Amino acid sequence: MSRPVHRLPARALPASTPEARALLRDASRIVDGRASIEPTDRLAYARDLWPKGLIWARSGQTPSPPELIVWPESLEEVRELTLLAARLGVPLVPFGAGSGLCGGTVALHGGIVLDLKRMSRVVALDPDAPEVECEAGILGERLERELGRKGLSTGHLPSSLGCSTVGGWLATRGAGQCSGRYGKIEDMVASLTVVDGRGEIVVAARRPRPGWETPGLFLGSEGTLGTICRARLHLVSVPEARAFQAFAFSGVRAGLDALRAILRAGLRPALARLYDPVDSQLFARGYESGAVHKRGLLRDRFDEGVMLPLERLASRAAAAAAFGLNRAADLLRECLLLLVFEGDSALVELEAEEAARVCAAAGGEDRGAEPAQTWLQNRYAEPFRQSRIFDAGAFLDRLEVAGTWERAVEIYERVRDAVSPFALVGCRFDHARVEGCALEFTFVGSAGSLEQVERRYDDLWRSALAAARAAGATFSHHHGVGVARLNAFKSQVGDGLVLMRALKATFDPAGIMNPGKLGA
Amino acid sequence: MAVAAHDLTQLEERVRKAAGVPTRTGDGVVELLPGSLREVARAQAVKGMLGQDAERVVVSLVAFDRIEAPDPAACTIRVGAGANLGEVEATLQGWALTLGWLSPKARSLTVRDWLEGRHAGLRAVPGNRLESAALSLGVALRSGGLFVTPAAPRSSGGPMLETLFLGRGGQAGTLVEAQLRALPRPELEETFHALVERPEDVVLLLRGVAASDVRPVEVHTRRKGRGFAVAITVATYAFRARRDRALVEGLLKGRGEPRAVGQVGGGAPEFEGELGWDRLAGAIGSAGPLGIYRIARESVVVAARAPVKGAVALDSPPEPLPAPLLGILDGAGQEVA
Numbered sequence: 001m002s003r004p005v006h007r008l009p010a011r012a013l014p015a016s017t018p019e020a021r022a023l024l025r026d027a028s029r030i031v032d033g034r035a036s037i038e039p040t041d042r043l044a045y046a047r048d049l050w051p052k053g054l055i056w057a058r059s060g061q062t063p064s065p066p067e068l069i070v071w072p073e074s075l076e077e078v079r080e081l082t083l084l085a086a087r088l089g090v091p092l093v094p095f096g097a098g099s100g101l102c103g104g105t106v107a108l109h110g111g112i113v114l115d116l117k118r119m120s121r122v123v124a125l126d127p128d129a130p131e132v133e134c135e136a137g138i139l140g141e142r143l144e145r146e147l148g149r150k151g152l153s154t155g156h157l158p159s160s161l162g163c164s165t166v167g168g169w170l171a172t173r174g175a176g177q178c179s180g181r182y183g184k185i186e187d188m189v190a191s192l193t194v195v196d197g198r199g200e201i202v203v204a205a206r207r208p209r210p211g212w213e214t215p216g217l218f219l220g221s222e223g224t225l226g227t228i229c230r231a232r233l234h235l236v237s238v239p240e241a242r243a244f245q246a247f248a249f250s251g252v253r254a255g256l257d258a259l260r261a262i263l264r265a266g267l268r269p270a271l272a273r274l275y276d277p278v279d280s281q282l283f284a285r286g287y288e289s290g291a292v293h294k295r296g297l298l299r300d301r302f303d304e305g306v307m308l309p310l311e312r313l314a315s316r317a318a319a320a321a322a323f324g325l326n327r328a329a330d331l332l333r334e335c336l337l338l339l340v341f342e343g344d345s346a347l348v349e350l351e352a353e354e355a356a357r358v359c360a361a362a363g364g365e366d367r368g369a370e371p372a373q374t375w376l377q378n379r380y381a382e383p384f385r386q387s388r389i390f391d392a393g394a395f396l397d398r399l400e401v402a403g404t405w406e407r408a409v410e411i412y413e414r415v416r417d418a419v420s421p422f423a424l425v426g427c428r429f430d431h432a433r434v435e436g437c438a439l440e441f442t443f444v445g446s447a448g449s450l451e452q453v454e455r456r457y458d459d460l461w462r463s464a465l466a467a468a469r470a471a472g473a474t475f476s477h478h479h480g481v482g483v484a485r486l487n488a489f490k491s492q493v494g495d496g497l498v499l500m501r502a503l504k505a506t507f508d509p510a511g512i513m514n515p516g517k518l519g520a
Numbered sequence: 521m522a523v524a525a526h527d528l529t530q531l532e533e534r535v536r537k538a539a540g541v542p543t544r545t546g547d548g549v550v551e552l553l554p555g556s557l558r559e560v561a562r563a564q565a566v567k568g569m570l571g572q573d574a575e576r577v578v579v580s581l582v583a584f585d586r587i588e589a590p591d592p593a594a595c596t597i598r599v600g601a602g603a604n605l606g607e608v609e610a611t612l613q614g615w616a617l618t619l620g621w622l623s624p625k626a627r628s629l630t631v632r633d634w635l636e637g638r639h640a641g642l643r644a645v646p647g648n649r650l651e652s653a654a655l656s657l658g659v660a661l662r663s664g665g666l667f668v669t670p671a672a673p674r675s676s677g678g679p680m681l682e683t684l685f686l687g688r689g690g691q692a693g694t695l696v697e698a699q700l701r702a703l704p705r706p707e708l709e710e711t712f713h714a715l716v717e718r719p720e721d722v723v724l725l726l727r728g729v730a731a732s733d734v735r736p737v738e739v740h741t742r743r744k745g746r747g748f749a750v751a752i753t754v755a756t757y758a759f760r761a762r763r764d765r766a767l768v769e770g771l772l773k774g775r776g777e778p779r780a781v782g783q784v785g786g787g788a789p790e791f792e793g794e795l796g797w798d799r800l801a802g803a804i805g806s807a808g809p810l811g812i813y814r815i816a817r818e819s820v821v822v823a824a825r826a827p828v829k830g831a832v833a834l835d836s837p838p839e840p841l842p843a844p845l846l847g848i849l850d851g852a853g854q855e856v857a
Contacts, residue, residue: 129797129817172676173674173675173676173680174676175674175676179674181647182647183647183649183651184674184676186674186680187649187651190818206650206818208794208795208796208819208831208832210839211839212839212840212841212842214683216679216680216682216683217679217680217683217684218679219679219680220676220677220678220679220680221678221679222678225679234649234817234818236647237731260593263704264595264704265704265757265759266646266704266706266707266756266757266759266760268646268647343733344732344733346763347733347760347763350759350760350763351759351760353759354759354760401672402672402673402674402675403671403672403673404591404593404594404596404655404671404672404673405593405594406591406593406594431673431674433673433674434594434595434701434702434703434704435594435595435596435655435673435701436594436672436673437673438673438674472671473672474670474672474675474677475677476675476676476677477672477674477675477676478674478676479676480676480677481676481677481678485677489677489678492670492677493667493677493678493681494665494666494667494668495661495663495665495666495667496661496665496667496681498661498663498665498848498849498852499661499667499681499684499692499849500678500679500681501848501852502845502848502849502852503679503845505844505845505848506842506844506845506848518678518679
């Protein structure tokens with residue numbers, strides 16, 4: 001079922017086939033004309049934010065597009081479209097906001113893309129439980145705004161909040177920036193309503209309700225078993241108060257020791273993020289620049305503070321310079337730890353005091369509140385500004401892996417070493433829990449030509465994933481699998497692929513749901 | 521049906537060669553005695569090939585009751601699926617760790633029964649979420665292969681395939697070993713007492729405590745006069761103990777009358793079940809002394825002398841996996857064989 005991603009010149013898409021036009025007619029009857037085979041639409045839905053797709057876009061190429069895009073507005077329309085696709089044996093790919101970083105929505109076998117963004121209603125809000133039931137196509141930012149009016153929040157606040165949907169979070173098992181306190185999306189789900197590949201409506205609820213279908217079977221399934229149409233999510237109260245702290249440590253090990261000690265002390269920070277020396281430098285450039293503060297505009301701050309230094313580094317990191325730059329970075333020592341506590345004011349104050357005590361005992365130097373406050377101000381800006389790196393002929397990507405604490409340093413060192421020949425690499429330790437954390441590596445690289453950039457990008461990923469696996473890390477913490485990490489997924493699951501095939505055969509016997517993904 | 525000794529000897533010889541693991545016979549069956557996850561998978565695959573003779577072959581997991589020393593950095597512990605939870609907890613206590621606050625019956629289970637039974641190895645964690653205590657599972661699949669889930673705090677690598685084993689009664693495969701998450705044991709536990717008028721007040725009180733970021737670990741209620749006596753035990757840390765105490769006492773005053781109410785717990789429970797919050801008031805009102813454990817926003821575990829209406833008994837069989845799904849796993853097993 002799986003095959004490599006085919007690419008085409010973006011300006012010369014093949015014309016729609018008679019079969020596609022017939023499909024358009026059938027689908028249009030179901031969704032009252034909300035369907036398209038126009039080349040511009042097909043091009044727009046051919047890729048997500050997988051950086052390799054961005055590299056291709058810079059060279060005028062696109063992943064092979066779907067034949068048809070459909071915008072359903074109801075569960076029943078999704079069900080009818082699924083039955084149509086199953087009857088005709090046409091692939092069906094659910095699509096949220098297209099902000100995925102792994103090519104999960106690339107229609108490898110063509111077919112129909114099902115854009116769910118018109119299914120964006122808040123169906124029910126129970127402030128006593130507190131829970132919300134919403135449709136999968138709602139953008140995170142809109143959902144949070146509606147919940148905020150009632151003093152509630154999902155607690156799931158990814159940096160992509162403004163350009164990602166609830167369905168996308170669920171399908172990829174995403175994480176918000178405050179997952180250390182509130183959990184990942186899988187921790188927030190009370191139930192899911194899914195139209196599976198047979199066109200059946202499955203309500204997968206957490207216990208103690210009856211039924212064998214649990215949400216965990218569909219969470220992370222990336223559209224391969226069905227279309228997640230609705231979710232019932234647990235909510236939390238909007239925090240009454242926040243405390244911001246930053247501490248500097250003399251190296252990654254010292255910082256990690258402090259981070260672990262904070263969690264063992266019973267503290268529950270909303271954000272506990274340790275930047276390695278390279279990322280600490282980048283972060284410092286972002287908030288210490290005088291020009292940044294004078295302008296005062298969030299967008300300008302981010303451009304001046306983070307993206308411009310990255311662009312400069314990208315060009316400097318070209319070709320063989322990457323390795324030297326990384327070795328030079330070895331001389332850097334200082335690691336910055338950001339902490340944000342939130343909740344009721346009495347508890348926030350107590351937690352911040354205790355955190356300060358723990359960090360001081362671990363050798364941390366107090367850097368005040370401003371770095372963490374700056375993080376809060378900029379936390380949703382990042383995804384919108386990265387294309388400038390690609391405009392500069394370079395690439396930027398992130399690999400987020402996860403491991404237990406005893407492996408964290410080895411994972412960090414191995415992946416960093418593996419990536420060093422190809423790009424400048426920094427890392428932050430995030431989503432910390434009692435047993436371990438995520439390591440989010442940032443790569444900024446460049447090469448002479450677009451072909452060389454692509455080759456370098458592929459070599460980097462192969463090396464990075466192999467190193468992560470060798471050090472005992474998972475290959476993904478919250479970005480999913482898609483096409484970018486399919487081989488890593490297969491390798492990690494091993495014999496367990498039979499389970500994936502069994503689920504596929506159970507829920508999608510015709511094999512129409514996002515075929516070619518997740519090894520099934 | 522009696523089995524001739526020489527038949528059994530022949531069968532033993534056959535399966536020992538095929539599986540490559542030690543064997544022994546007794547009670548009319550041949551026991552395969554694997555010592556590793558891979559050997560369990562191989563032994564199961566061999567058993568799967570035997571047809572009718574499979575009834576006379578048992579894959580013994582007697583070797584899998586070990587408890588390793590906890591990892592102090594990650595607060596995890598590796599255990600065989602046959603290890604007793606009480607012993608695991610005792611080991612963890614030596615490191616100031618705990619599995620979490622389990623219900624009385626759960627404490628006597630093996631790791632396998634806890635993870636594969638209706639408990640599904642779930643525990644309540646700060647924030648009152650339910651979370652699996654299993655960081656990683658080692659499973660011998662029904663298809664004959666091995667499945668080891670990654671030992672990482674969280675992942676986004678496809679569907680949560682571990683949910684085909686947790687709470688599934690071993691239908692898709694046999695749990696052989698696990699790496700369990702532990703929690704740092706809080707420094708203090710404190711019990712508060714009150715008398716409230718209605719069962720609904722107990723529920724609101726408990727919800728209020730949980731929503732205040734306090735960790736309730738155990739609650740006991742029983743009818744007393746026209747109202748209900750309540751004892752709530754919370755776990756906390758020295759740095760926040762005063763705040764937590766003030767909060768709980770404030771909530772108790774708001775819902776009832778804080779005062780000593782004598783013994784509230786009702787002895788060893790006969791019944792344990794999982795109950796949704798919407799049915800908890802009814803259970804408090806109609807049951808006798810009730811223990812409430814594993815208090816999470818999704819549900820609670822109730823313990824009582826008799827079955828509690830609306831509660832799913834935790835020793836009842838798990839929901840069956842659909843036959844076609846199991847058939848696919850069996851088919852894959854035959855391919856392997």
